[in-house]
Amino acid sequence: MGKYNKVTAGILEELKGIVGAENITVDEKKLKDYSHDEVMDPHYIYMPEVVVFPETAEQIAQVVKLANRELIPLVPRGAGTGLSCGATPIYGGIVLTTDKLNKIIKVDADNLYIEAEAGVLTGDVQKAANDVGLYYPGDPCSGDSCFIGGNVATNAGGNKAVKYGTTRHQVYSMEVVTPTGEITVLGGRLAKCSTGYALEQLVIGSEGTLGIITKVTLKLAPQPPSVVDLLAIFPDIDSAIAAVTKVIKAGVKPTCVEFMDGRAIRCVEVYLKEKLPHSEDGNYLIIQVEAENDEELDDKAAKIDELCTENNAIEVLMPESEKIWKIRKSVAEAFRHESLVQSNEDAVVPLDQLPSAMKAMVGICEKHDAVARVVSHAGDGNIHLCIMPGTISAEQWEEKLAAIQDEIYAVIYPLGGRLSGEHGIGYKKKHLLGKYTDPVELDMMRAIKKALDPNLILNPGKLFDVQQ
Ligand SMILES: Cc1cc2nc3c(=O)[nH]c(=O)nc-3n(C[C@H](O)[C@H](O)[C@H](O)COP(=O)(O)OP(=O)(O)OC[C@H]3O[C@@H](n4cnc5c(N)ncnc54)[C@H](O)[C@@H]3O)c2cc1C
Incomplete structure (x- = not known):
């Protein structure tokens, strides 16, 4: 990596001149808040030297130029809800947050798009669309706390990717500050485009290493007239997962197909302190479908019920949507309530490989006496495995975890899978990206990074290392 300099008193004065004295902090207590993302394991905590809160793309461009010169x-940062240490300042330096780029610029209901600054909460983008009778389908479980710019930077997935795709499928264009401090717009409000490289797609999912996203133009969809959520309960993981491909193939075009295993259900039950259906013997599939009218919706629900019942379901319920989603969205907190020491895997496999992948991942954890809890955006082959130490001692944990991860990805890659379906690589999974x-x-990725960021100042040490 590059050889970096420290932030001096002179540089702090220049930063104040760019963003204003009120938009900069070196206060030790405040800096601590920016020393990690959602991963708070002491191994992954690194203090920044200064945090800046710019209000415009022009200010950001000047900060980037200063960082290059010196x-x-x-490190660009959204709301810090990331799960891969992407926004963690591993070399110190400047953390640049988008907190103050928080305006919704335009909602165009006639032409189905929204323009928002990068620091707008994803939930507020969804709400602004709803307010004009439209729909923003990007729906990560962290929607109430993450920023839209962070979603674009990580190519966030979430619950509705089965039908609508991930964040990259929602983006028309974006304003970006390049790693050398130029401001540009990538992409366009176009249904198709074959005009050179799709650079906006390169920046999407680049985790703050290829540019700072300052503004996005996103597609909106018409509100689905009828929606229903079904809760199909299965006696074992195999029957639940086998039903996933059948539901996808049945032509009902589900919006969401989410899976929770029995142990995850019981963990949420303890956390919410309320009895959940079949918590003692069930594994859940949460299936959402949309339709043009109630009749079509009933037909789709009946088809799903039939398929799940044929596939061994104990029961198919149609509870209030809010109740189901409260259960699904409480998973992260419930796991944390069970154990603060944990590792969250985010493997993704081709849909037909989901049963083998899930079985292997759980089996490997059990072999090493680790506790495994599985939730999955099953409809898009994305497995979130939460690994906790259980009876493994604190001294043995790191070594065991490394062995478990190694064994898991040695199975996942030959199945055609990858390390991350939606959380990204960040700092936490860099060694695994290098290995698999x-x-x-990898050399192509490094060449792109070097070409766009010759001084290697933008979010260095993430995804992979690069030599100057
Ligand atoms: C409870 C919980 C549930 C979650 N559920 C989901 C889920 O369903 N689906 C999913 O995909 N993720 C999920 N996540 C992970 C996380 O919320 C997403 O990765 C989210 O997109 C991160 O957004 P953020 O604003 O918090 O970004 P941060 O954590 O601040 O940053 C994430 C990465 O993006 C970069 N970055 C942020 N903003 C910018 C910008 N403007 N320009 C350039 N780079 C930038 C950072 O450098 C970093 O590498 C969940 C997290 C939690 C805690």
Whole structure:
């Protein structure tokens, strides 16, 4: 990596001149809040030297130019809800937050799009669309706390990716500050485009390493007239997962197909302190479908009920949507309530490989005496495995976890899978990306990084290391 300099008193004065004295902090207590994302394991905590809160793309461009001139590492940050240490300042330097880029610029109901600054809460984008009778389908479980710019930077997935795709499928265009401090707009409000490289797609999911997103133009959809959530309960993981491909193939075009295993259900039950259906013997599939009218919706619900029942379901319920989603969205907190020491895997496999992948992942944890809790955006082959130490001692945990992860990805890659379906690589999974990625592909990524960020100042040390 590059050799970086420290933030001096002179640089702090220049930063104040750019963003204003009120938009900068070196207060030790405040800096601590920016020393990690949602991963709070002490191994992954790194203090920034200064945090800046710019209000415009022009200010950001000036900060980036200063960081280049002085060789100071610069870490873009959204709301800090990331799960891969992407926004953690591992080399110190400047953390640049988008908190103050928080305006919704325009909602165009006639032409189905919204323009928002990067620091707008994803939930507020959804609400602004709803207010004009439209729909923003990006729906990560962290929607109430993450920023839309963070979603674009990580290519966030979430619950509705089965039908609507991930964040990259919602983006028309975006304003970006490049790693050398130029401001540009990538992409366009176009239904199709074959005009050169799709650079907006390169920046989407680049986790703050190829540019700072300052503004996004996103597609909106018409509100689905009728929606229903079904809760199908299965006696074992295999029957539940086998039903996933059947539901997808049945032509009902589900919006969501989410899975929770029995142990995850019981963990949420303890956390919410309320009895959940079949918590003692069930594994859940939460299936949402949309339709043009109630009749079509009834037909789709009946078809799903039939398929799940044929596939061994104990019961197919139609509870209030709010109740189901409260259960699903409480998972992260419930797991944390069970154990603060944990590792969250985010493997993704082709849909037909989901049963083998899930079985292998759980089996590997059991073999090592680790506790495994599984939830999955099953409809898009994305498995969130929460691994907790259980009876493994604190001294043995790191070593065991590394062995478990190694064994897991040694199974996932030959199945055609990858390390991350939606959370990204960040700092936490960099060693695994290096181990499992084709060296030619890694070299292509490094070449792009070097070409766009010759001083290697933008979010250095994330995804992979690069030598100058
Ligand atoms: C309870 C919980 C549930 C979650 N559920 C989901 C889920 O369902 N689906 C999912 O995909 N994720 C989920 N996440 C993970 C997380 O919320 C997403 O990764 C989210 O997109 C991160 O957004 P953020 O604003 O918090 O970004 P941060 O955590 O601040 O940053 C994430 C990465 O993006 C970069 N970045 C942030 N903003 C910008 C910008 N403007 N320009 C350039 N780079 C930037 C950072 O450098 C970092 O690498 C969940 C997290 C939690 C805690």
